[in-house]
Amino acid sequence: MAKLNRSPWLLHYDGSSCNGCDIEVLACLTPVYDVERFGVVNTGNPLHADILLITGGINSQNQAVVQQIYSQMPNPKVVVAVGACACTGGIFKECYNIHGGVDTTIPVDIYVPGCAARPESIIDGVVKAVGVFQEKYEKYVSENKERKRSS
Amino acid sequence: MTEQETMTAPGGLIEEIPVQDLLPRVIEKKIANWRLCQICAVTLQGLYELSYSFADGYEFHTLRLVIGSDEEVPSISQVYDCAFLYENEMRELFGVHIQHIAPDMQDKLYRIDTKTPFAEKRRG
Amino acid sequence: MAKQTVVPFGPQHPVLPEPIHLDLVLEDETVVEAVPSIGYVHRGLEKLVEKKDFNEMVYVAERICGICSFMHGMGYCEAVEHIMHVDVPARAKYLRTLWCEMSRLHSHLLWLGLLADAFGFESLFMQSWRMREKILDMFEASTGGRVIFSVNRIGGVLKDIPPEMLRDFLKRFDDMGADLRRLTRTFLDDYSVNERLRDVGFLTKEQALSLGAVGPMLRASGVCYDVRKTGYAAYGDLEVEPVVSTIGDSYARCQVRIGELFQSLDLIRQVGEKMPTGPIAVPVKGNPEGEFFMRCEQPRGEAVYYVRANGTKNLDRMRVRTPTFANIPAMLQTLKGSQLADVPLLILTIDPCISCTER
Numbered sequence: 245m246a247k248l249n250r251s252p253w254l255l256h257y258d259g260s261s262c263n264g265c266d267i268e269v270l271a272c273l274t275p276v277y278d279v280e281r282f283g284v285v286n287t288g289n290p291l292h293a294d295i296l297l298i299t300g301g302i303n304s305q306n307q308a309v310v311q312q313i314y315s316q317m318p319n320p321k322v323v324v325a326v327g328a329c330a331c332t333g334g335i336f337k338e339c340y341n342i343h344g345g346v347d348t349t350i351p352v353d354i355y356v357p358g359c360a361a362r363p364e365s366i367i368d369g370v371v372k373a374v375g376v377f378q379e380k381y382e383k384y385v386s387e388n389k390e391r392k393r394s395s
Numbered sequence: 396m397t398e399q400e401t402m403t404a405p406g407g408l409i410e411e412i413p414v415q416d417l418l419p420r421v422i423e424k425k426i427a428n429w430r431l432c433q434i435c436a437v438t439l440q441g442l443y444e445l446s447y448s449f450a451d452g453y454e455f456h457t458l459r460l461v462i463g464s465d466e467e468v469p470s471i472s473q474v475y476d477c478a479f480l481y482e483n484e485m486r487e488l489f490g491v492h493i494q495h496i497a498p499d500m501q502d503k504l505y506r507i508d509t510k511t512p513f514a515e516k517r518r519g
Numbered sequence: 520m521a522k523q524t525v526v527p528f529g530p531q532h533p534v535l536p537e538p539i540h541l542d543l544v545l546e547d548e549t550v551v552e553a554v555p556s557i558g559y560v561h562r563g564l565e566k567l568v569e570k571k572d573f574n575e576m577v578y579v580a581e582r583i584c585g586i587c588s589f590m591h592g593m594g595y596c597e598a599v600e601h602i603m604h605v606d607v608p609a610r611a612k613y614l615r616t617l618w619c620e621m622s623r624l625h626s627h628l629l630w631l632g633l634l635a636d637a638f639g640f641e642s643l644f645m646q647s648w649r650m651r652e653k654i655l656d657m658f659e660a661s662t663g664g665r666v667i668f669s670v671n672r673i674g675g676v677l678k679d680i681p682p683e684m685l686r687d688f689l690k691r692f693d694d695m696g697a698d699l700r701r702l703t704r705t706f707l708d709d710y711s712v713n714e715r716l717r718d719v720g721f722l723t724k725e726q727a728l729s730l731g732a733v734g735p736m737l738r739a740s741g742v743c744y745d746v747r748k749t750g751y752a753a754y755g756d757l758e759v760e761p762v763v764s765t766i767g768d769s770y771a772r773c774q775v776r777i778g779e780l781f782q783s784l785d786l787i788r789q790v791g792e793k794m795p796t797g798p799i800a801v802p803v804k805g806n807p808e809g810e811f812f813m814r815c816e817q818p819r820g821e822a823v824y825y826v827r828a829n830g831t832k833n834l835d836r837m838r839v840r841t842p843t844f845a846n847i848p849a850m851l852q853t854l855k856g857s858q859l860a861d862v863p864l865l866i867l868t869i870d871p872c873i874s875c876t877e878r
Contacts, residue, residue: 258537260560262874264585264666266537267629271655274632274648288532304508305558306538309530335582338570340509341563360585360666406601406811431731433823433840448812448823453749457812477731477848505558505877512566 251283252377255293257313261300264360265327269297277363279370290316295373301329301342302349314350320380322373325352326366328359407455414460421471424449434481436489438513443491470496490514530559534637534863537873545859553854561877565837572832573599573807577671584875585666587817589622592671594824598813599673602828610797611675616753617790620783625654626818627776630870637863646702657688675800689791692784703777716770720853720865723767732849733842734820736869739764739771746816757789769868806832817842819870841875
């Protein structure tokens with residue numbers, strides 16, 4: 245696991261989830277599983293967030309909302325799709341109102357399977373997301389340095 | 396079983412009534428302080444079956460309407476305020492023609508893309 | 520007349536675990552009207568009856584909502600069992616009742632934690648969810664799953680609880696009683712909780728009945744109605760007394776739910792004493808034909824399961840009228856005349872489950 249100087253902040257959004265994965269995400273933030281020991285903190289504000297955890301599939305009502313949250317998050321950012329519905333649409337893939345998983349709307353970096361995804365898998369996904377975030381951050385910093393040098 | 400016994404039996408009593416009797420029977424229920432439990436629709440070959448369920452204590456009584464797909468049904472939202480959610484849903488998902496729902500959400504309760512998805516069956 | 524402004528609330532909000540949008544019409548800081556805009560969680564799963572057969576629909580019913588999952592699966596199974604005249608064995612009924620009451624306990628603890636978090640009472644949120652983890656451990660030991668168990672089937676249940684495991688569970692529930700009392704007293708006696716919840720969000724008995732409210736919302740307004748008294752599953756053999764309050768404000772709704780926590784502990788003890796031996800399922804052959812309205816008492820209130828079958832393996836209709844769907848008109852009524860700052864709390868005191876509402 246990469247070592248970070250700063251602790252990334254998590255934002256959780258429920259697409260069209262049944263709540264199973266959402267309460268497992270919240271369970272990760274509470275005692276017993278406690279993802280805060282890895283330095284991640286839960287925030288309610290997209291402008292403060294680095295990692296976006298999305299549960300549930302995408303339908304036309306929440307497509308614009310998800311895109312707006314994604315665009316409000318500052319770069320670098322990482323998206324984690326939690327649960328079978330967020331990965332592919334899950335058991336509801338054939339429903340008339342579901343387009344599919346989160347990657348039909350925004351780019352996804354990490355997929356966490358399960359129905360409902362277990363807290364252990366979610367923490368594993370978040371830890372991998374922290375690693376991806378570190379890579380993106382280093383790339384972002386070096387690209388900015390290049391831009392400053394050339395301007 | 397008497398009617399009273401059927402209403403307290405599991406599943407309650409289901410009674411089919413003609414469309415013109417809907418409002419008078421619903422008003423009777425309201426005066427007798429019955430609670431509106433649920434309203435749902437089923438699509439059968441070219442017909443809709445609407446079930447209006449009421450509860451009083453542990454008694455359960457469902458009034459059933461069988462109507463054609465183009466027939467109009469009066470709204471009961473003037474009698475039972477909470478009926479607006481069920482009736483808006485039936486109109487948006489099934490295409491049942493319900494008149495004068497208050498408030499009328501203009502088919503924007505769920506705001507779905509597919510028009511009246513339950514209006515026809517697709518065997519799959 | 521004061522100027523009216525419209526403030527959008529949701530779908531993404533720190534206090535709301537689920538997306539719901541309300542347009543709040545305000546005069547200064549007082550809410551005059553709340554106009555709901557839902558559909559974010561609408562999947563249209565009731566139409567899956569055309570694609571999946573009646574046995575597979577148990578898995579779809581369970582996934583209507585992750586919190587109320589077990590009872591959705593059970594309500595659907597009981598509706599089909601009534602249509603097919605299946606005699607579910609007594610042990611299966613008792614096991615279902617045990618899991619139902621455990622579901623109620625974990626759901627109310629979840630709600631208590633979220634409500635405390637909305638107050639800023641984060642330590643109470645952590646404590647109640649830590650207590651909830653003990654119940655989830657028991658779910659995992661007995662069914663293999665923490666939130667979605669897939670243990671219901673038409674004709675009974677899929678897994679049994681061996682006697683040693685049951686004895687261990689009963690001991691753990693006994694130990695939980697004292698901790699629960701301490702936790703709930705901290706919440707109910709707290710000065711800020713009393714200030715913010717008492718005399719706020721009134722719903723009279725007449726309003727509750729005419730707006731079709733169910734569950735703790737109805738019982739906190741003085742109506743003594745609990746579907747468990749109709750005796751489905753094993754409730755006919757147990758003593759169930761509905762927990763009722765006559766005050767009708769938000770504090771009363773909290774008191775009713777907290778009272779139900781202790782009622783569930785008592786019911787679990789009764790189930791443990793009376794659990795019979797025997798098979799846990801019966802084989803079911805053929806396809807259902809007929810219709811049935813099944814009613815269950817979910818943690819949030821009365822849920823109605825309507826199943827209509829035509830003799831083939833695909834049902835004509837599965838319709839679930841969930842408790843939050845019935846409570847929304849009552850919720851909109853309690854919001855009228857409230858202050859903007861109280862809106863998140865008022866919404867949480869009805870214990871909303873939007874994925875249940877929208878299916």
